[in-house]
Amino acid sequence: MGKTLAEKILGSHTKKGDATAGEIVEATVDFLMVHEVLGSRIIPILEEMGVEKVWDPERILVVNDHWAPAKDSMSAEIHQRNRQFVAKHSIKHFCDVNCGICHQVLPEMGLVKPGDLVIGSDSHSTSYGAFNAFSTGLAATDSALIIATGKCWFRVPESLRINISGDLPDMVMSKDLILKIVTDLGPDGANYKSIEFHGPTMDSMSIESRMTVANMSVEAGAKSGLMTVNDAVRMWMATRAPGVKWKEVVPDDDAKYVEQIDIDLQKEPIDPIVAVPHSPSNGKPVSEVEGVELDQAFIGSCTNGRLEDLEIAARILKGKQVNPGLRMIITPASRETYLQALRLGYIETFIQAGAIVTNSTCGACVGGHLGVLGSGEVCISSTNRNFRGRMGHPESLVYLASPATVAASALKGVITDPRSVR
Amino acid sequence: MVKKLEQIKGRAWVFGNNVDTDQIIQGRYLTLLDYAEMAKHAFEIPRPEFASAVxxxxxxxxxxxxxxxxxxxxxxxxxxxxxxxCVVAESFARIFYRNGFNVGLPLMTVPEVTAVVRNGMKLTVDLSEGTLTVDETGEVLKGDALPQMMLDLLRAGGAVPRFRQQK
Known part of the structure; x- marks a missing residue:
């Protein structure tokens, strides 16, 4: 029987070199990413475990990103603990509060390559599936065990294959595609499973768009959101990790999938999608929610704070003014993204349009800082979760959408179809 | 510390589908370094009375x-x-399930449990048998059996005590 991407990549990291869906395997991890969870939870666990030495200081990235720079003295203490840990253990890769969001900076630093097994102390670690790596989010205890041993146990997931063909129409983004997929699957439709995204649409997609899809796979409960290598990945590896050897992993033709879904965007084009409160799987065509009044529009996060996202927002906002009844907040995903946007003039466009541009941080997406919602406030957001209370007050409402829909809505002050402001 | 997995006796707190992690503990409390302090905000959004009444x-x-x-x-x-x-649910999200065992929180999957159990009912859960009993009526619901590895993790009290045992 042939193997899926998940079986192949997990299998290649086991002693026996093989893995089959359903079995529990111990695998050697290539790389671990930890953020503030290191300081708040992992360090105390390592102390309790009696671990003095990390397994490999060159295979760990520490990022201070969730509340960057510190929003209060507690987050400042967590950041201090991370800095001390990095110094004490000579951790090679460290991004302090000036770098950006973990899932953006890890690939930017060339720390993921096709075929890798990458773990992050964050649920959106599925993002690296865009690079043909098996990556998933675990929490503090598992991260501590990996820091100690470099190993982790996995139940090898069953796989769900989605074949996508056709082009996304103008002003319809990969965010709309994944919101539709998550809505069709439901919040647990891919629970414990690995999703494989295939087809010409995925092959022609940019890194940014692919990362959005892989990132939000977890919103359907998926353990990973995997893709094969395309030209964008080849180009990325050549520039971000020159000289690093890697080998593409492809699933076997006779691999076993629990389900296969075909999406033909030519036959059935999709509209911009908005996920209404309080679940990312509550997606609706934008026409069904047009006119909902807004207090805030937010573009940022590991899901949609990349250059492509800022570019489309700048295109929509250029020479125009954000509706005075609303505040617009833009948080580039990383310092590098910020700099590129600055050079291309997007940042000036945003500020001229009346938007607030913040430093790179998870910030508003986690209700942390720089855009927290008050009681009764309504926000349209390019982020990944609209759970009750996610971005602030339990009585606030979050609508998830693409950066294009967020920017168009910011102009009108109400939820707006981006195709209507071209 | 060896954890007892039989005869867990307590009152039911019944929740619906898709109770996400923000409903269990909101993101804004994650900078609290003291778990006892954080626990005061458990289920604050869906059940504000929970932390003081549990x-x-x-x-x-x-x-x-x-x-x-x-x-x-x-x-x-x-x-x-x-x-x-113990948490008994019709299904668990993947990472929560793993985390539960890692920190020594017993979890059991029982199909249709919310159709039978009501708030405040007295229950007895036996993880090694995989059963939930409604004390008043004696009705027994059968849960999914736990893999031995998960039972061992729970008996040890979680992944950290087990790591120390094996070291």
Missing amino acids: RKNDIIIAGRNFGGGSSREEAPQILVRTGVG
Whole structure:
């Protein structure tokens, strides 16, 4: 029987070199990413475990990103603990509060390559599936065990294959595609499973768009959101990790999938999608929610704070003014993204349009800082979760959408179809 | 510390489907370094009375996809800290499930449990048997059997005590 991407990549990291869906395997991890969870939870666990030495200081990235720079003295203490840990253990890769969001900076630093097994102390670690790596989010205890041993146990997931063909129409983004997929699957439709995204649409997609899809796979409960290598990945590896050897992993033709879904965007084009409160799987065509009044529009996060996202927002906002009844907040995903946007003039466009541009941080997406919602406030957001209370007050409402829909809505002050402001 | 997995006796707190991690513990409390302090905010959004009214060994009953969303281990940790004896759900989100065992929080999957159990009912859960009994009526619901590896993890009290045992 042939193997899926998940079986192949997990299998290649086991002693026996093989893995089959359903079995529990111990695998050697290539790389671990930890953020503030290191300081708040992992360090105390390592102390309790009696671990003095990390397994490999060159295979760990520490990022201070969730509340960057510190929003209060507690987050400042967590950041201090991370800095001390990095110094004490000579951790090679460290991004302090000036770098950006973990899932953006890890690939930017060339720390993921096709075929890798990458773990992050964050649920959106599925993002690296865009690079043909098996990556998933675990929490503090598992991260501590990996820091100690470099190993982790996995139940090898069953796989769900989605074949996508056709082009996304103008002003319809990969965010709309994944919101539709998550809505069709439901919040647990891919629970414990690995999703494989295939087809010409995925092959022609940019890194940014692919990362959005892989990132939000977890919103359907998926353990990973995997893709094969395309030209964008080849180009990325050549520039971000020159000289690093890697080998593409492809699933076997006779691999076993629990389900296969075909999406033909030519036959059935999709509209911009908005996920209404309080679940990312509550997606609706934008026409069904047009006119909902807004207090805030937010573009940022590991899901949609990349250059492509800022570019489309700048295109929509250029020479125009954000509706005075609303505040617009833009948080580039990383310092590098910020700099590129600055050079291309997007940042000036945003500020001229009346938007607030913040430093790179998870910030508003986690209700942390720089855009927290008050009681009764309504926000349209390019982020990944609209759970009750996610971005602030339990009585606030979050609508998830693409950066294009967020920017168009910011102009009108109400939820707006981006195709209507071209 | 060896954890008892039979005869977990407590009162039911019944929740619906898709109780996400922000409903268990909101993101804004994650900078609290003291779990006891954080536990005061358990289920603050859906059940504000929970943290002050929960008693030792009380049992959380939930529908599908309990614990979806964030990977935050604080979610099962604070349930341990509030004294919750066990969570019985129709299904669990993947990361929460793993985290529960890692921190020593007993979890059991029982189909249709929310169709039978009501708030405040007295229950007895036996993880090694995989059963939930409604004390008043004697009705027994059968849960999915736990793999031996998970039972061993729970008996040890979680992944950290087990690591220390094996070291």
